[in-house]
Amino acid sequence: MRAKRLKWMRLEAAFLLVMMLVLAGSISRPQQAAAQVSQRTGIVCTTGASPNPTFTLETKTGYIQLPDGNTMFMWGYSLAGQSFQHPGPTLCVNEGDTVTVILQNNFAEPVSIMFPGQENVLANGSPVGPEFDGNAVVTSLTNTAAANGGSITYSFVATHPGSFIYESGTNPQKQVHMGLFGALIVRPALGASFAYNRADSEFTPSEEFMVFLSEIDPYQHQAVESGRSFNMNNYHPRYWLINGRGFPDSIADNFATWLPSQPYGALSLIHPYDPATHPLPGLVRYFNVGSEEYPFHPHGNNGLIIARDGQPLEGAGGEDLSFEKFAVNIGPGQTWDALFKWYDAEAYDQTANPVPVVIPDVANLTFGMFYSGSPYLGKQGPLPPGFSSLNQCGEYYIIAHNHALYQITSWGMTMSGPITYLRIDPPEPNNCP
Amino acid sequence: MNKPNFSRPISRRNFLKLAGGAALTAAGAGLLPQYLRKVLLPVGVAEAALGDPPNLYFAGTDGWMYLPPNPPISFFHPDNYAPAPFTTYIFGFRNITGMNSAQIANQKMKAQHNAPLFWVDQYDPNANGGAGNEFRLQLTNLGLQMRPDLTDSHTVHWHGFRNVIPFFDGEPTGSVSVPVGRNFTYIYRPRDPGTYMYHCHVEDVEHVHMGMTGLVFVRPLQNGNTALYPSGKFAYNDNDGSTGYDREFAMFLSEVWAESHWCDAHIQLPEWSDYHADFSLLNGRVYPDTLAPNGSIDPFNPVRDANGDLIATPGYEHLQYQPLSALVTCQEGERVLLRFANLGFREASMTLAGIQMRVVGRDATLMRGRDGTDTSYETDTILIGAGESFDTIFTAPPYQGPGPYDTYVLYNRRYSQVDNLADADGFAGQRTEIHVYPSGALQAQQYPNDWGGA
Structure with missing residues (x-):
């Protein structure tokens, strides 16, 4: 099998190792950059000094780890002076900020950054535009930093709140696929706990998550690593990722030590909706930097889609045009924003309101590795002999995954790729670590 | 629909009558055929007392289905293991509600595709004297006859069900x-x-693609309100009759990659990133089989032979395990609800030529903003991705004749994905017809996808 040429470890060993490390709990590594705020779950924002934040990004190469044990050569935007990371840093700014992004190019070919959704972007103080060769053929969709040490400064006023992508505009079928992309979040004037300048877009800040979806053709990456050309007619993704990781790496903490170049976890840790104590929903920002639509399916709740491509879904008179979805079918280059919440509609309780079925004996069921042994939130129950659950405190795990199911595989390893979980911890006080 | 009163004590006699399947385990392993006896031991007796009888009782197993054998797909299709007239190995569900234990055991290796269509009334807290109504779906696992080495478990995942606890979600990693x-x-x-839609979520890349998929819908509490629409039948609680309809048809989309089905039958593993759809199916069939008659599709009134097996319509023996027709029959002026759900892995572009549809719901949500703004829209094409659902309503145009009915075509415009190789015009696969009859030609629909006597 040609696939084996790139595989360094046995799949089972890799999976076990990851799960042991997950079990071992969270070991946050020290903050990577002064500007990156590190919490275990949720969006890791790289911020600057509002109202004039400046970010210096440099191009770097590096390697990421994939669920099947393979290691993949990547390109990326990294914070200046920091090590390679994938995807690029999530830049968070405020509406009205004048944002400056300095790109330093270490590669042997020109690179650039596009800011789709931003208007009046400047490059070195002049309006951006495509670059052409002597025959008036476009060589880059936007202004480039020259090869081997060139630099360029982009700036724009972030006039619209919302979720955006930034990505290379130069030879993008190569450079974007190699990993030159990241997320840009513009927070509205109404406040950081709102997605847009609408009162009905308020969310719980500790429950703001990113679903950043991408794909990899390993032969393209191998060709770039070895300096060979790649025929895009042969492009065929074999890996699909969420936040730059595949499951089960995807549910490890932000900055998990064993994923040194993949800092962004995708586990959504929330508490149940409660009208009195936890009334505000969470927010998921979906990004697609791949080449086809990704139908992402969160179990157990419908996302309320409140915006697409950084535009709130509202009519000319402010009418609400939001809609609920259980399959968020996001196209290449699109961003969708979804409010969501979860609660047990039945309010099941072990004593006051038990599930109206006789729970089969442990010998008569197959147990999942995240199952507590009890149907009830915050409870743990009997487990089959010899079975090790990864459940810590009776928390719930509800899956969310790409429903083009051939995409939740990793070149032969099924049930990996863009899968993550909603982890619902019992109401506090609880015993959860 | 059969709704048990949750609070009603159940007699053992009723229990056995309505949940014959539970008797399978209640009676112990002695009644079981040899192949089940071995894997059943040791068994606790807890599940013999599951409480109230189920509204439906499903079994997961394997089986064979029919897809056009010509032209063949080298090596993989038709499968050389397939017994005539079938071509393709599948996993699937069967409705075994009310069967005795011997009949249930007989259904191993008799899966159907797609899985049985069923429907549930919206929860009503005032039903049953304030006890509320609930729907109980019991699942058993008959094993895979072709693959005794695969002792896979099964689940039912109700795709899109909101605010469900993991225990009843059917996702095996977070529950059971x-x-x-x-x-x-x-x-x-x-x-x-x-x-x-619903599907097994165990190894779901494989189990979904192998066919453990079906459509389920929820009827609104507004049903019965004949003031809003004469039929009293609605897709949603719209409060204005805008989703009222006279006839309804499930349109369930799935796909078959012949190589992966062959691999499962022949103890091989496919490389899933090579995925492509050789066949695109509508209600588990490809055109022109989509127009063939329904088998027994009312899950609450199943018709079977003495062994519990599905009965093939004479002349359509190859569709014995694909009982759900996709033909739409209606009378001029009637409002027709099409319930689309897609558990293939690719987007489909379903086009209705000559009639405008109004999209009234998506992903089990009425097309309204939070402030009530109407977001429904008219179209002749819906782009429906993997795991999405659409509800569309059209009004049947006037009957023109001269034949017994006028024909309109509903098809997947994504031609590159719907040519099942067997049909020279490139229109095959996900394609069916709408037959519009003159008023008075049809009877009322008895259940979804019923032809009304056409």
Whole structure:
């Protein structure tokens, strides 16, 4: 099998190792950059000094780890002076900020950054535009930093709140696929706990998550690593990722030590909706930097889609045009924003309101590795002999995954790729670590 | 629909009558055929007392289905193991509600595709004297006859069900799944009307693609209100009759990659990133089989032979395990609800030529903003991705004649994905017809997808 040429470890060993490390709990590594705020779950924002934040990004190469044990050569935007990371840093700014992004190019070919959704972007103080060769053929969709040490400064006023992508505009079928992309979040004037300048877009800040979806053709990456050309007619993704990781790496903490170049976890840790104590929903920002639509399916709740491509879904008179979805079918280059919440509609309780079925004996069921042994939130129950659950405190795990199911595989390893979980911890006080 | 009163004590006699399947385990392993006896031991007796009888009782197993054998797909299609007239190995569900234990055991290797269509009334807290109504779906696992080495468990995942606990979600990693020979009962009290789908979530890349997929929908509490629409039948609680309809048809989309089905039958593993759809199916069939008659599709009134097997319509023996027709029959002026759900892995572009449809719901949600703004729209094409559902309503145009009915075509415009190789015009696969009859030609629909006597 040609696939084996790139595989360094046995799949089972890799999976076990990851799960042991997950079990071992969270070991946050020290903050990577002064500007990156590190919490275990949720969006890791790289911020600057509002109202004039400046970010210096440099191009770097590096390697990421994939669920099947393979290691993949990547390109990326990294914070200046920091090590390679994938995807690029999530830049968070405020509406009205004048944002400056300095790109330093270490590669042997020109690179650039596009800011789709931003208007009046400047490059070195002049309006951006495509670059052409002597025959008036476009060589880059936007202004480039020259090869081997060139630099360029982009700036724009972030006039619209919302979720955006930034990505290379130069030879993008190569450079974007190699990993030159990241997320840009513009927070509205109404406040950081709102997605847009609408009162009905308020969310719980500790429950703001990113679903950043991408794909990899390993032969393209191998060709770039070895300096060979790649025929895009042969492009065929074999890996699909969420936040730059595949499951089960995807549910490890932000900055998990064993994923040194993949800092962004995708586990959504929330508490149940409660009208009195936890009334505000969470927010998921979906990004697609791949080449086809990704139908992402969160179990157990419908996302309320409140915006697409950084535009709130509202009519000319402010009418609400939001809609609920259980399959968020996001196209290449699109961003969708979804409010969501979860609660047990039945309010099941072990004593006051038990599930109206006789729970089969442990010998008569197959147990999942995240199952507590009890149907009830915050409870743990009997487990089959010899079975090790990864459940810590009776928390719930509800899956969310790409429903083009051939995409939740990793070149032969099924049930990996863009899968993550909603982890619902019992109401506090609880015993959860 | 058969709704048990949750609070009503159940006699043992009723229990055995309505849940014959539970008797399978209640009576112990002695009644079982040899192949089940082995895997059933040791077994606790807990599941013999599952409480109230289920509204429906499903079994997961394997089987064979029919897809056009010509032209063949080198090596993989038709499968050389397939018994005539079938071509393709599948996993799937069967409705075994009310069967005795011997009949249930007989259904191993008799899966159907797609899985049985069923529907549930919206939860009503005032039903049953304030006890509320609930829907109980019992699942058992008959094992895979072709693959005794695969002792996979099964589940039912109701795709899109909101605010469900993991225990009843059917996602096996966060909860439990059903081993071979065991039983589990899922409880549903759906609050949100609309069109959903369900599937086994164990190894779901494989189990979904192998065919453990079907359509389920929730009827709204507004049903019965003849003031809003004469039929009293609605897709949603719209409060204005805008989703009222006279006839309804499930349109369930799935796909078959012949190589992966062959691999499962021949103890091989496919490389899933090579995925492509050789066949695109509508209600488990490809055109022109989509126009063939329904088998027994009312899950609450199943018709079977003495062994419990599905009965093939004479002349359509190849569709014995694909009983759901996709033909739409209606009378001029009637409002027709099409419930689309897609559990293929690719987007489909379903086009209705010559009639405008109004999209009234998506993903089991009425097309309204939070402030009530109407977001429904008219179209002749819906782009429906993997795991999405659409509810569309059209009004049947006037009958023109001269034949017994006028014909309109509903098809997947994504031609590159719907040519099943067997049909020279490139229109095959996900294609069916709408037959519009003159007023008075049809009877009322008895259940979804019923032809009304056409």
